[in-house]
Amino acid sequence: MSKKLVIDPVTRIEGHGKVTIHLDDDNQVVDAKLHVVEFRGFEKFIQGHPYWEAPMLLQRICGICFVSHHLCGAKALDDIVGVGYSTGTPMLPTPEKMRRLGHYGQQLQSHVTAYFYLIVPEMLFGMDAAPEQRNVLGLVEADPALVKRVVALRKWGQEVIKSVLGKRMHGISSIPGGVNQNLSIEARDRLLNGDEGLISIDDVIEFAQDGLNLFYDFHEKNREQVDTFADVPALNMCLVGEDDNVDYYHGKMRIVDKNKEIVAELDYHDYLEHFSEATEEWSYMKFPFLKALGREAGSVRVGPLARVNVTKSYSDSTPLAKAALERFHDYTKGKANDMTLHTNWARAIEILHSAEQIKVLLNDPELQKEQLVLTYDQSMWTGEGVGVVEAPRGTLLHHYRANEEGNITFANLVVATTQNNTVMNRSVRSVAEDYIGGNAEITEGMMNAIEVSIRAYDPCLSCATHAAGQMPLVVSVLDSKGKLVNEFIR
Secondary structure, three states, rough: EEEEEEOOOOOOEEEOOEEEEEOOOOOOOEEEEEEEOOOOOHHHHHHOOOOOHHHHHHHHHHOOHHHHHHHHHHHHHHHHHOHHHOOOOOOOOOHHHHHHHHHHHHHHHHHHHHHHHHHHHHHHHOOOOOOOOOOHHHHHOOOHHHHHHHHHHHHHHHHHHHHHHOOOOOOOOEEOOEOOOOOOOOHHHHHOOOOEEOHHHHHHHHHHHHHHHHHHHHHHHHHHHHHHEEEEOOOEEEEEEOOOOOOOOOOEEEEEEEOOOEEEEEEEHHHHEEEEEEEOOOOEEEEEEEEEOOOOOOOEEHHHHHHHHHHOOOOOOOHHHHHHHHHHHHHOOOOOOOOOOOHHHHHHHHHHHHHHHHHHHOOOHHHHHHOOOOOOHHHHOOOOEEEEEEEEEEEEEEEEEEOOOEEEEEEEHHHHHHHOOOHHHHHHHHHHHHHHHHOOOOHHHHHHHHHHHOOOOOOOOHHHHOOOOOOOOOOEOOOOOEEEEEEEEE
16 A cells, blocks of 8 residues: 655756655655666667767767766777777876866766756755756746856856867767877967957866855755755776876776775776676666665765765865865865765866866976877787776776677676766655655655656766656646655656
8 A cells, every 4th residue: 555756857967867766655655766768779779880870879878078078988999999098008198188188077067067056956945946947947046146157167267178179069080099189289289268259278177166165155054954865875886097086087996985995996907897786666776886885785876976085185286176176075074975975076176176187287388299099900909898987977988899800799888877877866766755745735846856866867868867848747646546646746
């Protein structure tokens, strides 16, 4: 005997998903699930294509984190032709730094989009605010100067991407063994100094600090809500470099627990030896976990919150982000942070960190050098490659195999949103219990609280699945006999 609450679709995320919440006769939460209900077929329709097409085609999974897919595929191709990390061949400095520059540019513009357009409306207006207010148009009306800064930030990030990949979306730069161009002096100077239509890198850093201060102000006024909202456990995973801190482009996979003790560390080429993926009939998205710990204890969190949990410190070359990270760590007294809304704090830190990283790269003269591609021949061919990068939403993996003719025979993608599947479902359950359980009347604010818990992860269901068109939000309440007793339509 139960009632069922359905939120379909979840709004202000990339892609289409729905939530079902089962209530008993006392309106206590019995179960809550995030369903990903669209099917992704990219791994299948890439088969038969020439291997070198993979980074071009598979980046079209998404219009937001396409650079991550492009670079992940490029790293897998490096392996396939025999000059990748699995072969022990070091990447030339200029192409690796060009790839990193594009990657930081994408992270900045993606985080800015998620933070300001999708999350800040609740920070400024509250979860209970009217739907017509808690959106970007409401931000324009309430604080037009803020929105102008946000638009300028996104534009600048897209110009970084264009300068590296040739286009603001779905460009081409990486080729097996390197890249097809360096950074021109003109592009470098425009990004550093700005012009009539573009802000300077120093403006970017200043605006990024404004975004971080926005979270500090929000947190100070709403500390109890922010700290208790969906405080759910998970291991934390990201790539770390030789300095044992996050490396967004290359490194070892490190997984830490609540005490920041390392529970696993692996070469990402060995991912399948350590991880398995569970399935459920109610979702097309899988549930990855560490085999050694099992499905529940071995589930991981990835993305901004996981990365700042794993990272001990940033480089002295990014002093503002380094200080912000220290403040973040001090708040939990050295423990890993499981507070879902603190993901937005971590995201704001990463916006600042990306801006400072980009400034360092723009001032690096190696970006203008001409050695762009490692040479290779057929004798070096391996036919298999794995690429992993830290996408804005977390750890992303591409795994390809190609035959002797150079055609792809196998492709597997494990995207960040898939890694977060279990912890997102835990968050949905936690918020449902706290905000809906025991209440006879469903309010708009209660519905939105569920969505806020999901939006904190900035899930890209377009990467995990695909949908077209716009669908309404329908929340239906049925009694224990399945009869409709109330319905909300957005």
